[in-house]
Amino acid sequence: MIKALELFSGIGAFAEAARKRNINVVAAFDQDSRANLTYAHNHGLQATARNLDTITASELPPADLWWMSPPCQPYSVRGHQKGLNDPRSRSFVNLMGHLKEHKPRVFMLENVCGFMGSDAHALAMKTLRELGYENHIIERSPADFGVPMRRPRLYLVATADGVTYTNSKTAATPSIVLKDFVDESYPDELIVAQRDFEKYAPSLHIVRPGDVDAYATCFTSGYWKSYRASGTFIEVDNGKIRRFSPDEIVALMGFSATFAFPEQLTLQAKLQLAGNTVDVRSIEYILDGLSNLN
Ligand SMILES: C[S@@+](CC[C@H](N)C(=O)[O-])C[C@H]1O[C@@H](n2cnc3c(N)ncnc32)[C@H](O)[C@@H]1O
Structure with missing residues (x-):
């Protein structure tokens, strides 16, 4: 070994x-x-x-x-x-x-x-x-x-x-689309507040996961609070956008389906850790x- x-x-x-x-x-x-x-x-x-x-x-x-x-x-x-x-x-x-x-x-x-x-x-x-x-x-x-x-x-x-x-x-991989990594259910905390949306939306990378060529950019440890070049946002119903969840980010980064963050960590902490990983x-x-x- x-x-x-x-x-x-x-x-x-x-x-x-x-x-x-x-x-x-x-x-x-x-x-x-x-x-x-x-x-x-x-x-x-x-x-x-x-x-x-x-x-x-x-x-x-x-x-x-x-x-x-x-x-x-x-x-x-x-x-x-x-x-x-x-x-x-x-x-x-x-x-x-x-x-x-x-x-x-x-x-x-x-x-x-x-x-x-x-x-x-x-x-x-x-x-x-x-x-x-x-x-x-x-x-x-x-x-x-x-x-x-x-x-x-x-x-x-x-x-x-x-x-x-x-x-x-x-190895040639079958094309995987962003939708495959996006969960239907997510905590409300991930939804961007309307005032932030109005202020920052023009400078954000926002995707519709249903688009076949949608992709996520690099997430950073500042993604949980920052809007500048910190990662991709997802368009959800009612014209709102949300952040990716920590679980979605680590799945994109190739972590196994059994990987899990400890329950006691806050959403912020999980997002910071996920944004820092490899x-x-x-x-x-x-x-x-x-x-x-x-
Ligand atoms: C880029 S991240 C690496 C993430 C990691 N490879 C992973 O798989 O998630 C850098 C890590 O180094 C740790 N770190 C930074 N400076 C350190 C130091 N001086 N001593 C120990 N750990 C440090 C941070 O806490 C962070 O987890």
Whole structure:
């Protein structure tokens, strides 16, 4: 069984992808207690509540594979693109410093496409090359798998000790339409208030799920409160619009039908966690490209 660490584990997109493969997540780390509650609820592992800015190499158990999806705000076009000067990059820098001691056979990182060419990208490439890794950059979006959602993301995959990576062919998928992901029943809280609708509607991405070419854009953790470039809205009856529900978002992101948020979390918390997560199909695609890992 391949041992993996899930760093910045959130609600466990990596654990979702690993479950169907010969990969055992031996430890997960995140500082958000709501994420850790959701992780334990679904993956049978208590993620460690720890600020990764200061975690030491000895606190990380040995593993064959490291997966990490560090905060993307330092590299996102929506942020100020301060890169390594952004305090939210500290955890990433700290963990890169521990690679030498641990030297997992596979290192995988997910981030926004703006990560490419950043000082953090340069630091990762330098560190990995000096340690003898072979590096691959892959861009994937749920849309590549026939899912009506556009969320392109960058994946850095580094392999060592005989492990290799090759892009696999994306299996042709039957076209899935947005309607397949939309529930008939939803909480009233998801409906946008009339005054907000009047103020923001012209700048929103609003879809009619019945349209065959309707697609969802990238949801963000600010989707529950923000109207600017934070995600797609659905037209409902009576000329109203509503937000997607957390369950609809994670289904679009490839989480299994058995995945569930703990009841005690608020709708806001669920939307934040769902907006922060990673496309499971993209992780599966990359895991399937690894050879000689057993
Ligand atoms: C982009 S999200 C990753 C989501 C996750 N991969 C998933 O599958 O849902 C970043 C995560 O990193 C966590 N995080 C951010 N900074 C952190 C830090 N310094 N220490 C620990 N966790 C941190 C956040 O709580 C958030 O869950």
